[in-house]
Amino acid sequence: MKQFRDLYIGELSEFRVISKAQRRKIALRMKRLTKSAAFKKKVEKSKLRVANPAKQKVKAAKLAKQKVLDKYYPKYKEMGLAQRVKIDQLIQTKYSGMINKLTMKLGKVVKKKELEKVKKARQAKQDA
Numbered sequence: 001m002k003q004f005r006d007l008y009i010g011e012l013s014e015f016r017v018i019s020k021a022q023r024r025k026i027a028l029r030m031k032r033l034t035k036s037a038a039f040k041k042k043v044e045k046s047k048l049r050v051a052n053p054a055k056q057k058v059k060a061a062k063l064a065k066q067k068v069l070d071k072y073y074p075k076y077k078e079m080g081l082a083q084r085v086k087i088d089q090l091i092q093t094k095y096s097g098m099i100n101k102l103t104m105k106l107g108k109v110v111k112k113k114e115l116e117k118v119k120k121a122r123q124a125k126q127d128a
Contacts, residue, residue, distance in 0.1 A: 017089050020081045047121040050114055057103065060110045064102035068095050 018026075033039050051059070069076045072095070073087055091099070 050118050056110050060106040061103045063106050064099045
């Protein structure tokens, strides 16, 4: 029997292709959100605890995608939105296997960095 967690993790590991308007809308919403005191407090608290494995897998997937981008499309950040959307689609179809393999390998690295980050944040809180 499949558990909710398995479905949730599988859904998160895939990249969504979104339109320019959706990207712009998300960017504006996040820009507003990051200014709020509640969000800042939430970020501060999140630094003190280890992320759950689902979030670590998402981070590993993002890292894997970035590695593929750096290797095959080094000028990705300089491109226009339409080009980036097209490249996202291309990466999804052409390099999904490579991204999945890299995600598995980078999972250990992400976990180690996460633990180190939490230790450092807790130590800084004790020192202050």
